[in-house]
Amino acid sequence: MQSFQIHTVYSPWYLLLCLAVGIGVSWFLYRKGGPWPTWLRWLLATLRAALVTLICFLLLEPYTRHVKQEEIKPTVVLALDNSQSVQLFTPEPQLQQTLQRTDQLADRLREQGIHVELQTLQNSDSTIAKLTGTSFTASTSNLHTLLSKSSNAYKNRNLAAVVLFSDGIHNQGPTPTFQSYGTSIYPVALGDTVPKRDVVLEEVQYNRINYTGTTFPVVAKLRHFGFAGSTVNVQLQENGKSIQSKRVALTNRQQAEISFQVSAPSPGKKHYEVVVQPLQGEFTDLNNRRHAYLEVVKGKLNILLASAAPHPDIKAIRSALITNPLLEVEVVIGPFQSPNFKKSYDAAVLHQIPNSNGTGTDWLRRLRQANVPSLYILGSQTDYNSFNSLQAGVALPRSSTQYDEVQPILNSSFQRFSTEPIAQNRITAWPPAPVTFGEWSLAPSAEVILYQQVGTVRTTKPLLVYKPSAPAPSAVLLTDGSWQWRLTEAADHGTAQIYDELMTHMVQLLANRRNQKRLHVYPIKDEFEVSEGVAFQADVFNAVQEEIYGQTISFTLTHENDKQTSHRFRHEQGGEGLKLGTLPAGVYRYNASTRVDNQTYTDNGEFVVQEQNMEATMAVADHELLSQLAQRSETSLYYPNQLDQLEQDLLKEDFKAILRTKEEEKDLLEQSWFYLVLLALACTEWGLRRFYGSL
Incomplete structure (x- = not known):
């Protein structure tokens, strides 16, 4: 429902005075008659009275109010944790069947007058049409971001509930059980809580900054299920080559710790990998490898x-x-x-x-x-x-x-x-x-x-x-x-x-920046995640170290496997620099060059793109976290075979649509249609007077 209203800053009773002025001016102009028939003189007088009245009406500072009412249906968000752990620890047929039944649930809720939105960890602010076929590629599980994104995006759209499909594994961001999301959370538990026979490299500890000429420890911590009495080979690798190896006996304690002593002969960024050789019968070897990225410096x-x-x-x-x-x-x-x-x-x-x-x-x-x-x-x-x-x-x-x-x-x-x-x-x-x-x-x-x-x-x-x-x-x-x-x-x-x-x-x-190089090319961060875009900025200076612009910079990127790629970008004031997009994990080195005053200047450096396989570290689902979320929302924890019960519980809540009124006020002086009305009145009067022989 919509309505259009005109209001004034001053009392609307002043409109009578405006009308009196309009009638008075009209009477003064047409009181002596003229070369027109009586009906035309009355018409001309009415047009003039209306024109003057509307012009005087502007002195009352009128404004328009546009009132619009809309019905907003209740919104239910189906939020899917599409991290790698869900696919890893949920049987594929069961996972695909759950996604198909979830899409069917969304269709049935829409038929009941409920607005349904679908969200995943990676679909940002865009909407998706269905969950079937979703790729489980998110490298981390940030359930807080998923829930807050779902609630914030629709909090002004009559958000009634968020249904969270997850295995409960949470390895990034604030713990969701201690957060408030302003709506009811209905968790649906995916994954398996039964531990698998597996050896997990849980953590690698090391100093991020080390100094040349010293040795430093790299400590690996293992956790295993079902392999007590076995031995496992653990390697420390650099650039894909094993530099140290140790045999570790797995005991009933289910935990083990291995320490490697590494020397740092030269400065620079170093990339080590701790690798646990897979044992026969392991559930997965995705959690058998972790990276260590550190820097060796000459001094502070x-x-x-x-x-x-x-x-x-x-x-x-x-x-x-x-x-x-x-x-x-x-x-x-x-x-x-x-x-x-x-x-x-x-x-x-x-x-x-x-x-x-x-x-x-x-x-x-x-x-x-x-x-x-x-x-x-x-x-x-x-x-x-x-x-x-x-x-x-x-x-x-x-x-x-x-x-x-x-x-x-x-x-x-x-x-x-x-x-x-x-x-x-x-x-x-x-x-x-x-x-x-x-x-x-x-x-x-x-x-x-x-x-x-x-x-x-x-x-x-x-x-x-x-x-x-x-x-x-x-x-x-x-x-x-x-x-x-x-x-x-x-x-x-x-x-x-x-x-x-x-x-x-x-x-x-x-x-x-103490050194007075003429070319300075640098990454915006020393360390990037594999999911982040790598970007570079540059500075170019003249002979007196004043920054100058307009140079074309050649850039060569070298991966730790010696693969090289070449790029070029223009150095502009306020420019974007060079954006390389996402890169695989590793230590990268770069060389850059440009010409200034007919001389070639160069710069070089290195940076790290790191990857930590966090999703495979937890080999079992964490349904306890989902249960706590349900308790905080006073809802229940559901499983994939209980989607019908979930639908009944959602419909039982009888979510109501709301009416939202939106008012828009605008000064009449800012609206062109009012001036068109004034112009129409003036032109009509002028045209009639001219047509019938007198101005």
Whole structure:
């Protein structure tokens, strides 16, 4: 049902006054008669009165209201866990029969006036027509994402229930039994809870960062069912070749642990595999292999964290930086301490230096002479005149004693390092921090990482800035209140993951860019999953280390099996870089080259695409998790042979359709049809007067 209404801001009784004005103007024009018959004079007077009345009516600020009512049927979502474990541990005939019966269930529910939607782990926001023929290829089971995606997508469409078809194996994301989804969950249990005769490589433990010239352990943990008294051969492989092998006796404890000692002679990324040789009678060998991806480095990056005075920021930043084992942090608090310049620094974090009291001026001079990349943190004690002279990427020509309380907003187009998908929401929840009020000027080569939000207004003012130019890269954080961000995130989520990653990535970006290469090509992440798209960005600099654009970059990718592929992409400001799509697991090395000023410049590096076969680790279904989901929703746990009972229970709930009213208001001045009415009245009057001999 729809209705169309016209309302006014002022009292509708004023319409009588508009009508009186229209009649008055019409009477004044046509009171003396004219060369028209009486009927025409009355018609012309009516047209003129209507025109003037409608024009005066606009003074009442009229607006239209379009009211639309629609009936929304109850929606039931049939959510299928199409992970690899479901197909692995469910007999194929039984699985296909269940999918066919589920599609039939959907058809019968639709016949009863219920809107049915189908969802899987991998179909994103798109809809699918039927579940029969679904491929079970999802490499992880994130039941929370499946349930939240189903409930969020249809929460405004009269969502009545979500029917979850799963084996209960959950190996990624929050545990669904502790989450709220705003609707009833009806679990249908797939898979088999009877353990199979199998040897499972449950876990491989290792240090992700190791140092050259040392040895480090790679520890494999086994679990087995039905093979007590047997022995199994476990190998440690590198690049497909066995480098160590051990025989392990399987006991009644059903668990075993094997440790390999590995040396690290040269730096770089390493890819090891622990492989358990299959035994006769094993249910599957998919869970007999796990990967270990680690990095061997020459030494840690030496980072100076210096402050002109004690401040809570120092504790927060230090706590963030020491979460990365590659960073060695030296903390110096003036005026009581001084940096140890006997060793060179890879990067420096300078808190309110340059300082209005002069503390740290000598430190800053020595760091600038050594071209040490620096992150400047500004605050109430900053000497802005001295800071502006540093040309660090942002400047405040006129300092002020006033402050804005601003919240950070992540710039999603900044791609020099990647952030977790949860970063945007977490960062916007950080509390406001003080920033000196003024018109901040941004250097042409500077890039904004965080913007300022004042209250509810998102601005284009910078809050965290990065400048890659010579003589050394720099970054600027415009507030000394970031310690509140770390405390808030840790209190809300139990960990300050996003704050810590932001600070460590920022320092690593500065430290790794200390060398003044003319070409810098880098992956947006050091490690990718096999399901992620691999992407690269590039920087090209002129002789004075100013970034330039427009070059064509040649790129060669080498897999660990020495297979090579060639690519080309154009370096554009704000461009997408090079997107390679998904790649098989392994350690990849790349070489890139371009020509600048008639010279060829090159860059190279490596990255990892990792795969962990999580789906085959659990050899039995977890119906207990599904039972807990049913208890929280006050429903029941069903099995594939109980779909008829599930249908009866759903229909017994007697889900109701709802009526939703949608109102749309629009100013009459913005609607073209009203002006067409005015034009029609004026043109009709004018045409009649002209046709009958007088204007």
